[in-house]
Amino acid sequence: MGLDTWVYTIFLIIGSYIAISVLLYFLQDYLLFKPEKLPKDFQFYYENQETEEYNIETRDGAIINGLRFKTKNPKGVVFYLKGNSKSIKGWGKFAVDFTRHGYDVVMVDYRGFGKSTGRRSQKAIKRDMQVVYNKLKEKVDEKYIILYGRSLGSGFAAKLASMNNPRMLVLDAPYYSLSKVGKRFLPFMPLSVLIKFPMPTYKWLKYVNCPIHIIHGTDDQLIPYKTSVKLSKIKRELTTLHTVIGGGHKNLNTFESYHKMLEDIVYSKRTEVDLTGSSIDVIHSSKRTNAKV
Structure with a gap:
């Protein structure tokens, strides 16, 4: 192979790499988000659930559409941040997992999902979620607010918890960062830049x-356990890890153990453990000093 051929091949490889990078940069919104858009006059309905629809206008003119699933004499409210697909039309079916325990549930559609409008960006969505949270705080003391983030929503939930003081933060199938997730599937691309x-999420949890x-x-194949x-x-001093044996990324609600975990979580109270008399300070030596010969 001649020098000219080598040079041509190298430039072809570099050109292809740059072209793929440019495409990835401009198309990632379509790869990451799978929105379902709803007409403005769409009527939400969930059997045996009482809902209230609302719209919040943001400072840049976007409309964030959401639902509140209502209970009688609520113990608190769960702010449920959903995944990256569909709209609250379908995600609303999961509200029953909390209303059955006496908690109201608030769900919103991100920009471009459902009836929500506006141009999506990480900064804009974070700001939108804080606006919704502020609205909740006007009616509910933070000690009664539970933040629940599912998949994509886990990052936004972690960010909210880092800037506020909710009762607790629940992360369902969370990612370390979306950059890390992307790196699994595109290991040779400069995702940190693109x-x-x-x-x-890992930074916000701190x-x-x-x-x-x-x-x-x-058994989560998208975001590993x-x-x-x-x-x-x-x-670690604040965190409890709940493991659903055999659970995947989209089917945790089909496991009885998941619902038992939710029940334990929403009824849990933060308490200090009395370690007096425990083995916490016992140090095990590898030397068999008391072994008989």
């Missing part, structure tokens, strides 16, 4: 001061 939604509950299935193990070590 990705518009890095979503560094500033969370409420109890943290992480739920993850051992080991991700939650790693996240659980960031604020």
Whole structure:
């Protein structure tokens, strides 16, 4: 192979790499988000659930549409941040997992999902979620607010918890960062430079001061279970890791153990453990000093 051929091949490889990088930069919004858009006159309906629809206008003119699933004499409210697909039309069916325990549930559609409008960006969505949270705080003391983040929503939930003081933070199938997730599938691409939604959950968790509950299935093929193990070590004194044996990324609600975990979580109270008389300070030596010959 001649020198000219080598040079041509190298430039072809470099050109292809740059072209793929440019495409990835501009198309990642379509790869990451799978929105379902709803007409403005769409009527939400959920059997045996009482709902209230609302719209919040943001400072840049976007409309954030949401629902409140209502209970009688609520014990508190769960702010449920959903995943990256569909709209609250379908996600609303999961509200019953909390209303059955006496908690109101608030769900919103991100920009471009459902009836919500506006241009999506990580900064804009974080700001939107804080606006919704502020509205909740006007009616409910923070000690009665539970933040629940599912998949994509886990990062936004962690960010909210890092800037506020909710009763607790629950992360369902969370990621370390979206940059790390992307790296699994595109290991040779410079995602740290290209990705518009890095979503560094691990950084935000460092500033969370409420109890943290992480739920993850051992058979999750999209976001590996080991991700939650790693996240659980960031604020280990505040974190409880709940493992759904055999659970995948989208089917945790089909496991009885998941619902038992939710029940334990929503009824849990933060308490100090009395370690007096325990083995916490016992040090095991590798030397068999008391072994008989």
